Amino acid sequence: MSYLPTKNRDVEQRLRDEAKSLLEQGRVDYVIGFEPGSLKFTTTPLITNNKDDVDHLVINPFIVNNLSVYLTEIKGRVGIIAKGCDSRSIISLIQDKQVVREDIVIMGIPCPGLIDLKKVERLVGKDRDELDNIIRDGDKVVITVDGQGKEYPITEVLYDNCLGCEFPTPQEYDVLLGEPAPLVTDLTASRQKIEMLEGMSQQQRWDFWKDEFSRCIRCYACRNICPACFCERCFVEESEPQWVLPVPRWQDNLIFQVVRNIHVAGRCTDCGECERACPMNIPLRSLARKTYDLVDELFHYKSGTDKEASPLMTAYEQAEAEDFIR
Amino acid sequence: MTGKKKISKGNIERLLNEWSQEFTVFVPSQENGVATLAKWGGGDTSFLAWYRNTITPAKANFFPPMEEMFSFRKDREGYHIELPPTDERKQLIFGIRPCDARALAILDMTFKDAYEDPYYLSKRNNTVLIGLGCLNPYDSCFCTSLGISPAESTDVDLMLTDIGDQFLIEEITQKGRELIATASGVEEATEADEGKAKEVKEASYKKVAKKIETEDIKEKLLPAFNNQDYWERAAAKCLSCGICTFLCPTCYCFDINDEMVKNQGERLRSWDSCAFPIYTKMPMENPRVEKWRRVRQRVYHKYEFYPMSFGVIACTGCGRCIRQCPVNWDITQALNGLPAKI
Amino acid sequence: MTIADISHRRKFLKTGNVYLPHTAKIEKIIDETFGERAIRTFHFNFKDEKLREEFTFESGQFAEYSVFGIGEAPFCISSSPTRKDHLEFAVLRIGKVTNALHRLGVGAEIGFRGPYGNSFPLDLLQGENLVFVAGGIGLAPLRSLIWNVIDNRDKYKNVDIIYGARSPSDLCFKYDLDTWDKDKTVNMVTTVDRSDESWTGRVGFVPKVLEEVAPSANNAIAIVCGPPIMIRFTFPVLEKLGFNPEQMITTLEKRMKCGIGKCGRCNIGNLYVCRDGPVFTYAQIKSFISSEY
Numbered sequence: 038m039s040y041l042p043t044k045n046r047d048v049e050q051r052l053r054d055e056a057k058s059l060l061e062q063g064r065v066d067y068v069i070g071f072e073p074g075s076l077k078f079t080t081t082p083l084i085t086n087n088k089d090d091v092d093h094l095v096i097n098p099f100i101v102n103n104l105s106v107y108l109t110e111i112k113g114r115v116g117i118i119a120k121g122c123d124s125r126s127i128i129s130l131i132q133d134k135q136v137v138r139e140d141i142v143i144m145g146i147p148c149p150g151l152i153d154l155k156k157v158e159r160l161v162g163k164d165r166d167e168l169d170n171i172i173r174d175g176d177k178v179v180i181t182v183d184g185q186g187k188e189y190p191i192t193e194v195l196y197d198n199c200l201g202c203e204f205p206t207p208q209e210y211d212v213l214l215g216e217p218a219p220l221v222t223d224l225t226a227s228r229q230k231i232e233m234l235e236g237m238s239q240q241q242r243w244d245f246w247k248d249e250f251s252r253c254i255r256c257y258a259c260r261n262i263c264p265a266c267f268c269e270r271c272f273v274e275e276s277e278p279q280w281v282l283p284v285p286r287w288q289d290n291l292i293f294q295v296v297r298n299i300h301v302a303g304r305c306t307d308c309g310e311c312e313r314a315c316p317m318n319i320p321l322r323s324l325a326r327k328t329y330d331l332v333d334e335l336f337h338y339k340s341g342t343d344k345e346a347s348p349l350m351t352a353y354e355q356a357e358a359e360d361f362i363r
Numbered sequence: 364m365t366g367k368k369k370i371s372k373g374n375i376e377r378l379l380n381e382w383s384q385e386f387t388v389f390v391p392s393q394e395n396g397v398a399t400l401a402k403w404g405g406g407d408t409s410f411l412a413w414y415r416n417t418i419t420p421a422k423a424n425f426f427p428p429m430e431e432m433f434s435f436r437k438d439r440e441g442y443h444i445e446l447p448p449t450d451e452r453k454q455l456i457f458g459i460r461p462c463d464a465r466a467l468a469i470l471d472m473t474f475k476d477a478y479e480d481p482y483y484l485s486k487r488n489n490t491v492l493i494g495l496g497c498l499n500p501y502d503s504c505f506c507t508s509l510g511i512s513p514a515e516s517t518d519v520d521l522m523l524t525d526i527g528d529q530f531l532i533e534e535i536t537q538k539g540r541e542l543i544a545t546a547s548g549v550e551e552a553t554e555a556d557e558g559k560a561k562e563v564k565e566a567s568y569k570k571v572a573k574k575i576e577t578e579d580i581k582e583k584l585l586p587a588f589n590n591q592d593y594w595e596r597a598a599a600k601c602l603s604c605g606i607c608t609f610l611c612p613t614c615y616c617f618d619i620n621d622e623m624v625k626n627q628g629e630r631l632r633s634w635d636s637c638a639f640p641i642y643t644k645m646p647m648e649n650p651r652v653e654k655w656r657r658v659r660q661r662v663y664h665k666y667e668f669y670p671m672s673f674g675v676i677a678c679t680g681c682g683r684c685i686r687q688c689p690v691n692w693d694i695t696q697a698l699n700g701l702p703a704k705i
Numbered sequence: 706m707t708i709a710d711i712s713h714r715r716k717f718l719k720t721g722n723v724y725l726p727h728t729a730k731i732e733k734i735i736d737e738t739f740g741e742r743a744i745r746t747f748h749f750n751f752k753d754e755k756l757r758e759e760f761t762f763e764s765g766q767f768a769e770y771s772v773f774g775i776g777e778a779p780f781c782i783s784s785s786p787t788r789k790d791h792l793e794f795a796v797l798r799i800g801k802v803t804n805a806l807h808r809l810g811v812g813a814e815i816g817f818r819g820p821y822g823n824s825f826p827l828d829l830l831q832g833e834n835l836v837f838v839a840g841g842i843g844l845a846p847l848r849s850l851i852w853n854v855i856d857n858r859d860k861y862k863n864v865d866i867i868y869g870a871r872s873p874s875d876l877c878f879k880y881d882l883d884t885w886d887k888d889k890t891v892n893m894v895t896t897v898d899r900s901d902e903s904w905t906g907r908v909g910f911v912p913k914v915l916e917e918v919a920p921s922a923n924n925a926i927a928i929v930c931g932p933p934i935m936i937r938f939t940f941p942v943l944e945k946l947g948f949n950p951e952q953m954i955t956t957l958e959k960r961m962k963c964g965i966g967k968c969g970r971c972n973i974g975n976l977y978v979c980r981d982g983p984v985f986t987y988a989q990i991k992s993f994i995s996s997e998y
Contacts, residue, residue: 074691075573076502081691084599102690106602110654155396164415166502252397254419254428254634258604262689274641276801282620284633285428314689316418316606318396432724435773441752441814442728442773477980478723478965588994616969619962623774630724630771635968643970643997645960646799648933650997660995668975668994 048146048215049096052118055144055212056091059116065142066113071100077166078154082107094118096215098152098173101196103308105130105264114140120148121218122198124207125306125341126264132341132348133304135267145210147218150191150199152178153313157194161187192223198309198322201227208342230323231330246291252317253290255283259311259321260297265304272296294321298328303349305329306341367552368532374548375530376408379457381547386455386491389424391417400424400456414458415499420612420683421456421463422470425486428609432482432619434629454490461516462506462681464494466612468518472673473615482632491538494519495530497567503682505573505695511679513571514564524560531560573682575695583701584667590702591655597697598658600690605636607684607692608661613677616642637661662697723965726771726816728752732791734811737842737877743798744842744877745807746783748791749815762786764827764850765956765984768819769964770794775805779961779979782820783845785852792817795845795877821964822983825850825928825954834863836920838939840911840931841870844877846956846983847930851885858890865920869896869911873904894918912938915946922947929955933998940987953987957998973998 056068072083072093080099083090084107104117105126119127124145130136152173154165161168161180169181178194179186192200205218225232234242257273260266272280273293280296281289298305307329312322332338338349346352370378382388388403391410398417419428431447471487474480496514500506506513516522520539523530531552534540543549587593608614618635622628635642637660643651651657669677678694685693733748751757762768767781778800784793798807809815835854839847854861866885870876876895885893896907896914907914912935920927927943929936936955943953959971959978966980974994976982990998 075685075693075696076691079691081693082600085596107600159396164501167499249395252395254605254609256605256609256636257639258602258606258689261602261604270641277804279801282622282631283618283635284620284622284631310689314604314606316397316610316687433722437773441730442816444725444728444816446722446725473967476966478967480967481722481724585994589996615967617962618968619777621771621774621776628774635970637969643960645958650959656997663974663994664969664972668972671975 045096045215049094052096052144052146052214053091053094055214056094056116057088059142060086060088060091064114065116067111068094068116069104069107069111070094070118070144071096071102071104078168078171084111096146098150098171099154100146101151101310101313103262103264103310106262106310108136108141108264109267114142116142116144118144118146119207119210120146120151121202121205121207122148122306122308123264124209125204126304126308127341128209128344129304129306129341129348130264130267131344132346133267133351138344142212143207143210145207145213147206147213147215148199148202149173149205149218150195150202150221152194153196153199155318156196160189160193192221192226195221196309196313197227197230198307198326199227200224201307203339204342209344228326228330230320231327234323234327247287249319250287250290250294253285253287253294253319254317255285255290255293256316258314258316259294262310262314263301263305264308265301265306266297268300272300294324298324301325302328302332303336303338303340367557368534368543368549369526369529369552369556370532370546370549371529372408372411373528375411376406378546378548379403379408380405382455382457382542386453387450389454389456391458400458403457410458414495415497415501416460416463416681416683418610418683418687420466420610420681421459422466422612422615424454424456424490425467425483426470426474426615426617429631429633430482432630432632434627435623436628437626449485454486455493456490457493458495459492459519460497460681461494461511461513461518462504462679463612464492464516464518465511465679466681467492469613469669469673469675469677469679470615472675476673491542492519492521493539494522494535496522496524496564498525498563500567500571501682501686502572503685504571504680505575505682506680507568507571508573508575508577508695509676509678509680510577512564512568514567524563526556526559526563529556531556571680573680573685573695575698577676580666580698580701583703584663587701588659588663588667593700593702594655594659597700598655601638601654601658601692602690603638603640603654603657604689605634605638606687606689607694608636608638609634610683610687612679612681612683613665637664658697662694666698724818724963726769726777726818727756728814729792729817731809731811731813731815734809735880737795737879738875740874741798743807744795745798746793746795746878747806747809747815748784748793749817750791751817752814760789760792762820763824764853765824765846766820766822767846767964767979767983768794768817768821769961770806771816771818772802772805772809773814773816776802777816777818777962778802778806779821779964781846781849781956781983783848785849785856787853787856795842797842818964822979823981825984827853830854830926831860832862832924834921834923834925835861835865836925836927837864837866837868838911838915838927838929838931838943839866839868840935841875842877843931843935844868844881845930847928848878848881850928851881851891855885855888855891862924863920864891865894865918866891867894867896867911867915867918869898869909869914871898873897873901910938911935912942915939916942919946922949922952925952927953929953943987950988950991951986955985955987955990956983957985957990958983959998 059065071080074081172179201224389400390403391414392401435444474483494516520536522533616635665677729749729751731749735746737744769777771777780794900908961971962968964979966977971978
């Protein structure tokens with residue numbers, strides 16, 4: 038099923054041709070992209086070394102995954118499809134020396150924002166598999182239910198982080214497929230949940246997160262889907278010393294998430310995958326984005342924009358502020 | 364006279380209130396966009412309109428994500444061990460789906476095998492299950508491939524079928540019979556009611572679109588065990604998180620941990636996942652370091668090893684693993700794609 | 706003669722809550738080896754008098770030992786059921802729980818859950834020649850059986866014990882090795898992979914020494930335990946000497962938590978090492994569905 042208006046379909050075909058030639062010419066060992074998923078309106082990562090599989094590659098408003106998460110585990114040269122936020126994750130991995138630039142071929146896709154199915158479900162009052170079709174047309178989206186199509190502004194169904202996207206066009210690429218995307222910046226809408234939290238008192242915030250993290254089941258989807266979490270052994274897996282118990286008590290859950298955010302500060306590109314992956318609807322992006330904003334505020338640093346730069350948290354300048362040392 | 368009963372949807376609230384006198388009643392509820400089984404607070408039966416299935420399966424009521432096994436205290440005489448206080452009140456789960464109810468029957472086999480697990484079984488023996496047939500299976504459901512019907516169940520005490528403004532009630536166990544005998548608002552069902560229920564059940568069955576060829580699978584599975592190439596491909600996009608295992612109604616792996624502060628501590632049991640890399644890690648070796656071995660283990664445990672030990676596939680086709688997987692890993696695709704028998 | 710599937714020889718402890726440990730006190734600590742991965746033997750007894758008298762187990766079974774507040778870990782019971790004045794287990798210091806165990810002193814209290822698992826099939830071993838092959842701390846589960854055999858010596862025929870370690874300082878249970886060496890009813894062969902200045906005994910890897918000693922496979926059963934690599938090289942040697950897979954027994958080790966076949970982690974195919982093992986014949990291992998042992 039194609040969710041693209043016809044004029045975008047040839048970008049898809051160009052992508053397939055490009056990926057096929059990469060494999061045929063032996064420039065890469067694997068291609069990582071998106072293919073249609075097994076459920077309605079879903080896509081799934083396609084990781085293949087078979088040139089016939091690339092005919093399944095798609096580009097549509099549901100290509101959510103940040104595929105750079107696979108770069109740290111795949112052995113060999115990779116041709117990878119990257120949206121704006123993904124490309125920044127790739128640059129961040131290059132900065133951390135987890136990926137060698139020459140080993141990857143980045144097929145950049147300018148991204149006008151992705152459709153959040155949870156938002157669609159809330160808007161229409163029906164579940165994803167009960168909808169007939171979702172088609173994006175510029176700044177509008179047409180959702181068809183029971184044969185009836187209704188139009189909505191696209192901003193009502195885009196992911197929160199897409200609403201505040203500052204780099205829709207990939208920052209680093211070998212080939213760019215499609216036209217540079219317009220900036221869909223509505224930073225306020227994107228930071229709505231965070232603003233609400235910033236307006237709370239410390240006690241209210243504590244109570245809020247205590248409540249949210251009581252639902253956490255420690256599935257670690259947030260950590261495993263994050264490209265910035267590439268540690269072979271995560272701190273929660275240590276037993277000597279035991280920093281946090283693997284038991285899903287709200288205290289351990291909260292510490293896990295807060296420390297995880299601190300560990301990825303300067304690497305997180307606000308791709309929003311952590312929140313999307315969470316099966317218990319915990320607003321994890323609020324923590325991630327807040328950290329992202331703090332990094333920008335304190336260090337004037339936006340992650341994944343300069344592959345020559347030293348990683349933020351591992352580089353030290355003598356001129357840095359030392360007022361916190363008492 | 365059909366021998367079956369019925370109750371109108373408008374009387375459900377009163378019924379649940381009645382049952383709340385004797386039981387802690389759990390009903391589907393939606394909080395923060397997550398559907399779970401939560402304690403009935405009285406008054407709200409809106410779940411009857413939106414309920415399809417919960418995110419966390421019913422196993423969480425018997426085998427919770429975290430549970431205290433016992434506590435211990437140290438004094439001059441040594442350690443004293445104490446069991447946690449048990450909830451004497453009986454549980455009643457209203458609205459469990461056939462897939463989740465069958466899953467409990469499958470879990471029973473493990474928790475009763477060799478040694479009885481007191482924590483799970485005490486809750487299980489203390490609980491009444493009121494099943495509710497599905498009208499609207501998800502596109503990720505595949506219960507019919509595992510011999511389960513979305514609207515029929517004998518793994519519950521009472522089985523309800525939605526026939527419009529009313530529910531048809533089938534009494535499955537003695538417990539169920541006793542429960543409904545004294546319930547208010549219960550009427551005798553007519554032939555027409557039964558006929559409608561039969562239609563509803565058949566329609567529901569047909570709606571389940573996802574399928575796996577179970578007969579075929581039995582032959583193809585074992586020969587494919589050492590097919591590293593197939594499993595590496597199949598496992599490539601898995602992220603090794605725990606969503607599929609934690610939300611699976613038949614998964615039961617757990618971890619045991621101690622915590623102690625000063626002279627007081629407790630031993631806790633919590634959900635664990637064979638998908639995690641450190642699950643089988645020993646100091647000197649780890650037999651499942653590679654991701655494809657862990658993915659293979661999950662599929663084989665459910666579809667080959669459990670049947671070898673207990674005669675039943677440890678999967679009920681509820682589809683949560685497919686629906687909630689952040690990369691849409693689909694077990695039906697992995698199974699249907701098994702290489703043909705040589 | 707064949708050994709039938711020996712997985713069903715398990716004893717079930719009749720108790721209330723199977724997860725509740727019994728409390729026991731450490732009575733004696735023996736340092737078997739020193740260094741970073743030191744090995745210690747603990748002698749302990751139950752605090753409860755009645756339990757001390759009633760408790761029984763069989764050679765090969767294991768238990769889950771707790772350091773309250775730190776955790777639990779599985780170790781075989783290394784003492785023999787024929788010598789019940791106290792119980793013993795041996796611990797290699799390598800992780801959280803084992804480190805905590807090594808920090809305990811005499812008089813400290815531990816938890817004990819067991820005995821779990823199956824045991825060495827004594828009825829099938831009686832009247833046979835026995836060949837024990839062990840390496841390093843792998844002697845611990847075999848030790849229980851060896852003392853069991855020696856305490857009922859006339860029920861068994863020839864006994865060969867071939868034991869080795871990486872170096873003389875890595876040899877465990879040296880007091881037993883001395884006793885068995887002096888015991889005329891058993892043939893004790895000790896070897897080290899590499900010697901030091903003080904060592905005057907044999908030098909060579911255990912599988913190689915086994916080949917040199919060449920015990921007869923006639924009416925014989927081999928019982929093997931040691932690091933996985935030693936076991937992997939020992940089985941082919943035994944086969945070369947004429948042993949059938951049913952004549953070879955071993956005891957396997959896997960990460961365990963519950964010890965009673967519930968938590969899932971110790972499985973090899975459809976078998977749980979804690980419930981259907983840890984004692985298996987080589988014939989069973991060869992037909993395991995998974996090669997994860």
